[in-house]
Amino acid sequence: MPEHLILLAPSANRVYAADAPRLVGAELQALAAGFGMTGAAVEPVALAGVDYLALHTEDALDDTGRAVVAALSAAHAVFRREGDLLAPVRLPRLGRYPDDLVTVQKYQGKTNEQWTRLLLNVTAAATREPGRLLDGGLRVLDPMCGRGTTLNIALSLGLDATGVDVDRKDYEAYSAFLKTWMRQHRLKHTVDDAQLTIGGAKRGRRLQVEVAPTKDDFKAGDVQHLTYLSTDTTDLQGLVRSGSVDVIVTDTPYGVQHGSHGDRLARRPLDLLDRALPEWTRVLRTGGAMGLSYNRHVAPRDDLTALLAAHGLSVADEHGAGEDPDAFRHRVDASIDRDLVVARK
Structure with a gap:
């Protein structure tokens, strides 16, 4: 061999x-x-x-x-x-943009970039069409995106991405970062940062970006689309179309405080997921997959997999071989025993 x-x-x-x-x-x-x-x-x-x-x-x-x-x-x-x-x-270069898109942001509570990339890869591998990860066709949603690590990784790979987070400070920090980063790298792009109003009701804010690595790519329409919705992840009606995303990947609340996230992360993660999963499964296409990073201390694996099954999802063998149920489990600190679970629609 x-x-x-x-x-x-x-x-x-x-x-x-x-x-x-x-x-x-x-x-x-x-x-x-x-x-x-x-x-x-x-x-x-x-x-x-x-x-x-x-x-x-x-x-x-x-x-x-x-x-x-x-x-x-x-x-x-x-x-x-x-x-x-x-x-x-020789390996092909998959990234379309400079690496600092993913690495330059530093803030308390930021998820390790390698773990976020791993979560996206493992989730994409469980979909009906994993090749979309490599050909740029994968549509990514992070429904609790914080300051956008998942969005930046997806963008760097040439993928379209949508993020949702109710924390206005995170939205503003990410919007300021991305606008500055694109200007510093002199990338051809368009930005729309505006009030989000649906049916006359104010739902938060929406950042919409089109960007390409070169002016020729932008002119040819070879662009990436990124959307950040500063709104409630449990109510995406009118904001994200049904069956419009291939993968959903996110860090579920770890039950610990990280700076401005204190109130949100103190909530019971399984209760929040129970409220959010109907909307997340609605926007996920058939054959797509959902990958959740979670803290076993506050979300026992059996309880989490039972919750996913109750919402019509099929928990996958996310590590391929099926020999080690703890293949992705690892310690972050004394309060976080991190793992991931992948489920298919």
Whole structure:
């Protein structure tokens, strides 16, 4: 079997870095299963004192296989093993914009970017058409988007994205950041930041952005669309069309306070999800998937999966192999025992 060794990118988060090889291995297993990489096996290896993830496949990596590896949340480089030698393998560049779109924002309570990318990848792999993740066709919704880490990752991959959050401070901070970032990078774009009024009723604010990496792309209509709705995520009627998104990915409330999020995050997450899921499932297309990051301390896995099933969703085997139900579970701090769950519509 051909063997490729994947060198992982370092994580700025020291706690996350300790678990990254295991988490990225589970992510790769999920992507391999979603993209039909038959017989793929993943294991950690050490070579000359350096840690890698070994990917064993029945055949050499084709264009899709290389794109899958490139999509990983923490892939830095990949090598084909030839005896005692490593031959570098060129990976396609999936990002359309400078990396600082995702990394430049720093604030208390920000979710690790690698974890957010992993959550998006694993959720996309569970959809009926996972190839949309790689061809730019995936439509992403983060219904509790905060200051927009998911939105920025989706945008960087050339995907259309919608975010929803009731916290006006988060909306204003994200709007100011994105406008400044696009101007600094001299990207061709349009912005509409206005009061959100539906049927004469004020529902919050709406930021709508069209942007492209080059002027020629913008002129040709090869643009990304981003929308941020500062409104109640439990009521999206008239704001997001039914069956219009391919994946829903979000951090559910962890039950701890992070700056301005205190009131919202102090709420019981399962109660909030019970109110929000009817709208989230309405806007998710058939064949789409929902990926939720959650804190096991405040949302026990069995209770969460039962809630998803009660709203008509089918909980998926999000790590592909089905051998380890704790494949994505990891400690963030003493109050957060983080995991993810994926469910299909």
